[in-house]
Amino acid sequence: MPFPDPTLPAPPAAPQDLASALRLAIDAASRFRGATAPNPTVGCCLLDAEGRVVALDAHRRAGTAHAEAGAIAQARAAGTVGRVHTVVVTLEPCDHHGRTPPCTEAILSTPARRVVVGAVDPNPAVAGGGAGRLARAGLDVLMADGLPGCAALADGCRALIAPFAKRATTGRPYVTVKQALDPAGSMIPPPGAKTFTSEPALRLAHALRRRADAVLTGSGTVLGDDPGFDVRRVPDHPGRRRQLAVLDRRGRVPAAWLERAASRNLDAFRSDDIGTALDRLGAAGALEVLVEAGPAVLESVAAAGLWDEWVVIRKGRGAAPDRAEVRRRGGAVETLELS
Numbered sequence: 498m499p500f501p502d503p504t505l506p507a508p509p510a511a512p513q514d515l516a517s518a519l520r521l522a523i524d525a526a527s528r529f530r531g532a533t534a535p536n537p538t539v540g541c542c543l544l545d546a547e548g549r550v551v552a553l554d555a556h557r558r559a560g561t562a563h564a565e566a567g568a569i570a571q572a573r574a575a576g577t578v579g580r581v582h583t584v585v586v587t588l589e590p591c592d593h594h595g596r597t598p599p600c601t602e603a604i605l606s607t608p609a610r611r612v613v614v615g616a617v618d619p620n621p622a623v624a625g626g627g628a629g630r631l632a633r634a635g636l637d638v639l640m641a642d643g644l645p646g647c648a649a650l651a652d653g654c655r656a657l658i659a660p661f662a663k664r665a666t667t668g669r670p671y672v673t674v675k676q677a678l679d680p681a682g683s684m685i686p687p688p689g690a691k692t693f694t695s696e697p698a699l700r701l702a703h704a705l706r707r708r709a710d711a712v713l714t715g716s717g718t719v720l721g722d723d724p725g726f727d728v729r730r731v732p733d734h735p736g737r738r739r740q741l742a743v744l745d746r747r748g749r750v751p752a753a754w755l756e757r758a759a760s761r762n763l764d765a766f767r768s769d770d771i772g773t774a775l776d777r778l779g780a781a782g783a784l785e786v787l788v789e790a791g792p793a794v795l796e797s798v799a800a801a802g803l804w805d806e807w808v809v810i811r812k813g814r815g816a817a818p819d820r821a822e823v824r825r826r827g828g829a830v831e832t833l834e835l836s
């Protein structure tokens with residue numbers, strides 16, 4: 498679960514093999530997770546014939562250049578586009594006119610001979626489009642899944658677009674639950690406190706917020722803790738606004754509280770049903786929602802099987818560091834030590 502700062506480092510000068518180039522593209526894309534909705538996060542690394550990085554870029558925000566087009570524009574500006582030999586991209590290039598021209602055309606405007614695709618486009622309307630077009634134009638199109646040493650990276654590419662895939666196929670955002678537990682297994686902070694976890698654990702919680710397009714909570718949490726729900730402990734994507742859905746069937750959360758959330762870049766609304774809230778968030782373009790709620794809402798989410806990723810932050814006993822356990826639906830638990 499990478500949470501790098503949302504800035505791109507300079508690429509390495511040494512030649513890269515395809516797996517390393519795909520890793521660079523994944524890392525570049527990961528930095529912009531939470532910034533691109535309703536578009537997917539995508540990274541692209543252009544290599545010359547010797548494997549040296551010609552350009553590395555990611556899709557940064559809807560309406561701006563896609564990763565491939567951005568990397569190609571970078572190479573063009575640097576006068577190095579003539580060296581492009583291989584395009585390594587985390588998601589199949591698009592072949593349709595949206596807010597920007599098709600990436601297939603941008604690639605075909607370069608001397609590229611080979612394209613490595615990390616994940617196929619999950620959008621049912623366009624699946625297979627870009628890869629097929631490039632192959633028909635004579636480029637060697639390789640799926641990362643079939644390349645030596647790239648199986649886990651291909652999984653990483655699919656994980657990167659899981660929120661986009663969920664919304665494209667169901668209309669609802671990818672649901673990540675964050676649940677902090679004390680050593681006794683309780684979610685409730687001691688009297689007078691809002692939290693019981695360490696600073697590294699809080700930074701993880703804020704990084705989870707940063708990668709989400711919306712937060713979903715319950716009236717119990719709002720009335721008990723008055724949480725801000727904004728991204729504070731890690732750098733946020735510039736100018737980012739998020740939605741905030743508050744489950745509140747009895748209307749106990751004051752309208753003034755919902756209005757004040759706007760000053761924290763949150764567009765808050767009340768809902769009396771989780772499914773309806775998720776539909777509304779998906780319709781508004783959210784790819785991922787972070788559930789930050791108390792035991793009552795979490796039980797409902799679990800009982801209805803509405804989650805895609807469940808992150809448990811366990812407070813360490815005594816001086817032991819806190820740990821995070823990340824479970825993706827149908828996947829193994831990944832454990833992170835938070836120190």
Ligand SMILES: NC(=O)c1ccc[n+]([C@@H]2O[C@H](COP(=O)([O-])OP(=O)(O)OC[C@H]3O[C@@H](n4cnc5c(N)ncnc54)[C@H](OP(=O)(O)O)[C@@H]3O)[C@@H](O)[C@H]2O)c1
Nearest residue numbers: 677684715716717718744745746747790791792793794797
């Ligand atoms: N450790 C953690 O990770 C964590 C995170 C957040 C909060 N908390 C703690 O949790 C405590 C609050 O617990 P809580 O359980 O009262 O908070 P909650 O789960 O955030 O909110 C519960 C309220 O949500 C409303 N709700 C609406 N739809 C619901 C649904 N489908 N299922 C369940 N509830 C629904 C209910 O009020 P209506 O009947 O009026 O709709 C219910 O009383 C606080 O002490 C807070 O500090 C801990």
